[in-house]
Amino acid sequence: MRIAHRGASADFPENTLRAFEEALALGVDAIELDCQLSADGELVVIHDETLERTTDGLGPVCAHTWAELRRLDAGLWKNERFRGLGIPRLIDVLDLVAGRALVNVELKSAEDVGRIERPVTALVEECGAMERVVFSSFHTEAVRGVRSVAGWARLGMLCQRAPVSAAMALAEELGAGCVVPRRKLVDAALVEEAHRRGLGVWVWTVNQPGDMRRLRALGVDAMFSDHPARLVAEVASSR
Ligand code: G3P
Numbered sequence: 722m723r724i725a726h727r728g729a730s731a732d733f734p735e736n737t738l739r740a741f742e743e744a745l746a747l748g749v750d751a752i753e754l755d756c757q758l759s760a761d762g763e764l765v766v767i768h769d770e771t772l773e774r775t776t777d778g779l780g781p782v783c784a785h786t787w788a789e790l791r792r793l794d795a796g797l798w799k800n801e802r803f804r805g806l807g808i809p810r811l812i813d814v815l816d817l818v819a820g821r822a823l824v825n826v827e828l829k830s831a832e833d834v835g836r837i838e839r840p841v842t843a844l845v846e847e848c849g850a851m852e853r854v855v856f857s858s859f860h861t862e863a864v865r866g867v868r869s870v871a872g873w874a875r876l877g878m879l880c881q882r883a884p885v886s887a888a889m890a891l892a893e894e895l896g897a898g899c900v901v902p903r904r905k906l907v908d909a910a911l912v913e914e915a916h917r918r919g920l921g922v923w924v925w926t927v928n929q930p931g932d933m934r935r936l937r938a939l940g941v942d943a944m945f946s947d948h949p950a951r952l953v954a955e956v957a958s959s960r
């Protein structure tokens with residue numbers, strides 16, 4: 722699977738509707754996004770826990786209401802021509818995608834653990850997108866929490882450092898379909914062990930064609946890229 726990481730984020734402002742639309746236009750299989758709770762409980766799509774890097778706002782995302790967040794500019798930091806793009810809500814992204822691709826919802830903030838699992842799964846259920854969303858998080862308690870409130874939820878177990886076996890064991894325990902290791906952790910032994918355990922291997926973040934080729938040769942199941950056009954081209958060339 723070809724997954725656009727934060728949308729087509731190398732060329733467009735990450736985690737905006739524009740970045741997701743551009744990725745969908747390339748024909749990706751999935752998009753990845755980062756989701757957090759606003760101060761008043763809205764599910765918003767932004768990577769950092771603070772606003773400074775990707776918006777013209779200041780301070781923690783969780784300290785602002787949706788009414789405040791929706792007024793911010795999330796495009797200008799990337800380029801003047803993206804002025805006016807805002808922070809989307811998860812519902813806006815699900816509406817945009819409308820079943821055209823899988824959506825990987827990464828639960829980003831430690832602040833949200835224990836609070837985001839119910840609303841995020843409820844929204845996905847209301848949208849009828851249960852089969853089309855995969856939840857993941859570096860916070861294992863958040864993944865556990867999603868499983869405890871939503872037996873139907875598709876889960877991915879993110880892993881940042883070795884040993885990945887620990888993440889694989891947890892993935893099996895929680896019925897997650899895949900492990901989601903960072904690129905540098907992935908070798909033939911990891912892929913073999915995951916597949917033996919019945920788990921997919923989704924690798925982030927893969928931006929160089931040489932790495933895409935190496936990982937495809939290892940038999941990984943999905944790659945996240947900030948350059949989804951490269952991923953689409955790479956997969957097409959080897960079919
Ligand atoms: O989910 C894969 C990847 O997005 C994890 O890292 O920091 O880009 O959210 P990050």
Ligand code: MG
Binds near residue numbers: 754
């Ligand atoms: Mg992410």
